[in-house]
Amino acid sequence: MTFSKLTDGVFVVIGGTFPRCNSIVIIADEVVVIDPGCPVEDLRGFLMTHDLNLRDIDTVILSHIHPDHIVHTMRLNRLSNCRIAANEITAPLFDEKEEMKRFLGFEKGNPVRKLWEQLVNEKMYGAFDEGRVDEVLSNGDKFSLGDITLKTLYTPGHLPDHMCIEILEPNLVFASDIDLTEFGPYYGHPNSSIRDFKNSIRKLQHGKYSGFISGHLKEPLVVDYKDRLTAYSRQIGMREDLVLSSILEGAKTIPEITANPIIYPSLTHPVFLQFETWMIEHHVASLIASGLIEEDKGKLSPI
Ligand SMILES: [Zn+2]
Known part of the structure; x- marks a missing residue:
């Protein structure tokens, strides 16, 4: 289990590359997990280093509907009864998994739907679990957690529901799947958009963050993110x-x-x-x- 401490109360439990992702954990007035796609055992191990348990999680926030980012949400919800927060596009997809499949292009009739479902169930078991979002977020909504405030920032392109989460006081941004990996930007669904992806990259480049957190890099904190985003976009x-x-x-x-x-x-x-x-x-x-x-x-x- 590896984790990085970014600042007081803000941590990343490393999940790394697909089919996992990095999970942000905030320990402040509440225990918040953003994108529970790291192994659950690693999340548990990390929480134990702070005398906490999976049952102590108060809130899970989802950056978008991709299976590798939502995978353990319902397992954590069953253990902790945590509330689940997602934006207004993600929420109905999470609540109705057939809608999620359709949104991702795998509607009934897609010739590889069964193989994709098999892949998700093999590698990201739990992503299709039925559940409900408790708190629906809009662009710019803030979450106050005592010393730490989170703010949503819509960044479509990868998918129309993709959002980043700004962590205001330490001035960081969790950029989820604007991930700066060598693979480059991913827009592999019918409703992905290259133009929106480029605009979202530009939006992040205009931000004055002291650090950028990737959803998939094993060293998730990137300081020279503006240049790295330029190279990423060039792909x-x-x-x-x-x-x-x-x-x-x-x-x-x-x-x-x-x-x-x-x-x-x-x-x-x-x-x-x-x-x-x-x-x-x-x-x-x-x-x-x-x-x-x-x-x-x-x-x-x-x-
Ligand atoms: Zn994604």
Whole structure:
């Protein structure tokens, strides 16, 4: 179990890369866990170092609906009866898991829905547990926890419900899946948006935070986050160039482009081919919008 102390009362229990995530734990007037995607045993081990237990958790806050970020919410709720807080887009998805599946593109009829459900149940067991959000948040809402105040900051793109959480007094921001990993920005669902993702990155770059906390880096606190965000954002353009060159070399359809995967080069799992396809679809739409390619009767060609 590893954890980092960021400041008095603010900690990160490291979950690291997908299918886990880093969990923020705040110990102030309340015990708050943001994104319970680290192993529960590690969370328990960390709390014990502060003479606390899983039963002492008062609140769980969710940054967005992805299974790796919500996975242990209901388990913690069953143990501690903690309240669950999420924003107004996430909340109805959490309350109705069929809505969550549809939101993520895996509506009934999606050919890899069963495989995706299997993947979630194998790697993120608990993410489909039924439950209810107790407190629905809006953009800019504040949580006062004594010496520490949290504030929501909507940052869509990764998904439309994605939000960051500012930790005001120590002046940090938990950026969740604007995660600064080497993989780069993830927008692999039909309702993800490259344009919104770039705007959200810019929004964070305009913030004057003393530190930025990644949802997936094993060393989660990033101080030079403005430069790192620029490099992170640049990967979107590099992928777009690869999609364009694939079309220049003769690929005319999305399956022809994904035959040589760009996002997941060592792709073997059909669910990841679905994610690759959705990401490439966003790039194709963006290339059409910028006038670099056109689509005629389902065939793509350079202009
Ligand atoms: Zn996510």
